Amino acid sequence: MGKLLIVGTVAFDAIETPFGKTDKILGGAATYIGLSASHFGVESGIVSIVGGDFPQKHLDMFHNKNIDASGIEIKKEGKTFFWSGKYHNDLNTRDTLITDLNVLADFNPVVPENFKDCDFLMLGNLHPEVQMSVINQIKKRPKLIVLDTMNFWMDNTMDTLLKVIKKIDVITINDEEARQLSGEYSLVRAAQKIHKMGPKYVVIKKGEHGALLFNNGKVFFAPALPLEEVFDPTGAGDTFAGGFIGYLANTLDISFENMKRAVIYGSNLASFCVEKFGTERMVDLSKEEIQNRLKQFKELTQFEIELN
Numbered sequence: 001m002g003k004l005l006i007v008g009t010v011a012f013d014a015i016e017t018p019f020g021k022t023d024k025i026l027g028g029a030a031t032y033i034g035l036s037a038s039h040f041g042v043e044s045g046i047v048s049i050v051g052g053d054f055p056q057k058h059l060d061m062f063h064n065k066n067i068d069a070s071g072i073e074i075k076k077e078g079k080t081f082f083w084s085g086k087y088h089n090d091l092n093t094r095d096t097l098i099t100d101l102n103v104l105a106d107f108n109p110v111v112p113e114n115f116k117d118c119d120f121l122m123l124g125n126l127h128p129e130v131q132m133s134v135i136n137q138i139k140k141r142p143k144l145i146v147l148d149t150m151n152f153w154m155d156n157t158m159d160t161l162l163k164v165i166k167k168i169d170v171i172t173i174n175d176e177e178a179r180q181l182s183g184e185y186s187l188v189r190a191a192q193k194i195h196k197m198g199p200k201y202v203v204i205k206k207g208e209h210g211a212l213l214f215n216n217g218k219v220f221f222a223p224a225l226p227l228e229e230v231f232d233p234t235g236a237g238d239t240f241a242g243g244f245i246g247y248l249a250n251t252l253d254i255s256f257e258n259m260k261r262a263v264i265y266g267s268n269l270a271s272f273c274v275e276k277f278g279t280e281r282m283v284d285l286s287k288e289e290i291q292n293r294l295k296q297f298k299e300l301t302q303f304e305i306e307l308n
């Protein structure tokens, strides 16, 4: 089993969907990734920063899930990163209302000594300079580096982002971001262009329409499970990424064939995330629930056909 280091935001989110509204609740890319990856029994740790307003109970929750939170710096005099978003009626698109970087504005990440030899590195959505600094602190190149990012960083820090993208193996982004990054409408062309920027593997997330995995000409598609109830899509992308890398870190196999399974595990976990607000559904998700839904995934995608 591999050792997994996760870098990303640990945040407060205020979310509005057609079904309701929350005050500040626990969120952040690293939070969702960590919770999702925790289902694979790998040794994992988070590098992030929070302010003095961040409750100890959330840090305890990481600890209880066997996620090493010693790399989460607490800046007592600062405020935790805050994001607020409002979803449109289709739940596939949202407007960002507020992004308060707060303690993130001048964050210098420090990778704990025991994670400098990590086998898997998940660069969650965060300032690309922070992502780069973490790569530079790792002693030997990890078996796999996965990066997730979003339009906010493309709009504000594209040059640095492109330097990080050059150094990684897998990028996970959503369809609109893939189009923005590549300047191509067709996702096949977008993936081709993104390959040329560095990553051998490109995962394009399409929300309720599933995810595509590209690897230099090869392509795999996984649908999202059609759900009766979708409440809040926040964190689904990060939960997907956590399941994807968690499975790979557990199996230590980074072949294209195994990545297909990792995409299914990621999609499976993301399908739970959207059923309740914030991290609520992920916090006490059971093994049985995950296994049962994997069966549904299998049934959904398997068919027999005669080829002449």
Ligand code: AMP
Binding pocket: 009, 011, 012, 013, 027, 028, 029, 083, 099, 125, 126, 127, 150, 152, 153, 233, 234, 235, 236, 237, 238, 239
């Ligand atoms: P997702 O729905 O997968 O895009 O992830 C939503 C999470 O990303 C929320 O919990 C936010 O706290 C976090 N987030 C929002 N904007 C940013 C940003 N600019 N950088 C890093 N994390 C962000």
